[in-house]
Amino acid sequence: MSIIEFSNIIVLVVDDSPESLGMLNATLNKAGLTVLVALSGAQALSIVEKVQPDVVLLDAIMPEMDGFDTCQKLKEKLPSTPIIFMTGLNDSEHVIHGFEVGGVDYITKPVVPDEVLARIKVHSHNAKLAKSAQFALDYAGQYIFCVSKQGRLEWATPYVQELIGNIGGDILETWKSIQPDIARWITSEHRKEPLLLNQFTPPIQAEYAGEYDQLHALIRLVTPKKRGTEEDLQRELNLTKRESQVLYWLSFGKTNWEIATILEMSPRTVNKHLEQIYKKLNVDNRTAAASISLRLLE
Structure with missing residues (x-):
């Protein structure tokens, strides 16, 4: 040496x-x-x-x-x-x-x-090498943490610490409650399937992100996606209740006839609502309107 x-x-x-x-x-x-x-x-x-x-x-x-x-x-x-x-x-x-x-x-x-x-x-x-990987993940803003094969927490990016702090309190105390589930999961044949951590409200999902040596595993936390509602469209875009309902279903790719059936109105009425929606959103077609709607909903 x-x-x-x-x-x-x-x-x-x-x-x-x-x-x-x-x-x-x-x-x-x-x-x-x-x-x-x-x-x-x-x-x-x-x-x-x-x-x-x-x-x-x-x-x-x-x-x-x-x-x-x-x-x-x-x-x-x-x-x-x-x-x-x-x-x-x-x-x-x-x-x-x-x-x-x-x-x-x-x-x-x-x-x-x-x-x-x-x-x-x-x-x-x-x-x-592990520290280099951690610094890279920190910089990239990833929700990643590292555990031993016994499920012991080795390190977590600041984003994980902030997330757990916001929804679960102290990270070390919170970890004690989820460590048994993590330990069983990463050593099982089902680790490629996401693990739902019900200790949090709302529950969050853990995904196996691989390992950097034979002793440690990397886990990614995924926060549940919450899709927006018709009320969000109404509030954010200054629409009427009916206009927001029409735009909501438009964002799902529904035709005028399908929207009319869902909302129990005539296709002609749907078309009239769309004309008002286009004016308020300053667009001239359903594709542009749907695009704005999707950005708000997702």
Whole structure:
């Protein structure tokens, strides 16, 4: 691994063993990384208040606040930063728990330097790609959010945060109510079908937008489309009630005879209403009138 490959990468190492910290600090510094060290979960949380690392190496078993609790608190502050667990335990239960609380990978102790460097390289690269994608989506004004395969929220564009804030309140509290549904949906064979989130009023629709790696999925929120009404046409275009009804059905491509049948009037009366509509809208044909109507209705 060359120093160039690791330029500008900051790694936070959290381990209650001074010996492990010393070994990792020397290894990572030699590879050209900037290293921050913490002997406890509380110290790690204090560090990230001041500096945001690109990757966290986290010991699973520590006194007082263990690695799993530390990981959960770190993810609240660093939702998109990859956390790699270091553990001497090969018990699959602990490995699974690490993933459940937000870890992206794990390394078994005693740590092999080349393995640590390889994992840091992969996960820091993936995180930077994810951030680039997020910035692009933010700029494009997309209602997109990213979740882990467990349905945990990793990041959301400002538009998602604004949408959920307007209709559901606090985004973290709201997320707790929809996370179980999201988790089941993205791991099922039905994820290509939209998921209706009935926790919102009115309900909103989630669409699977793909994944950027094997661990995360992108979800798009779609707000329900509300079509305008005859009353909207009447108010916005200064029409009479009957004129707005005629224009409403005209926007659906109905003929004069069909409009007459729907509104229980003669085709001649429909034609008279259309003449008045054309004058008020300053147009000279039904296509132009329908176009104005559709813009208001949709």
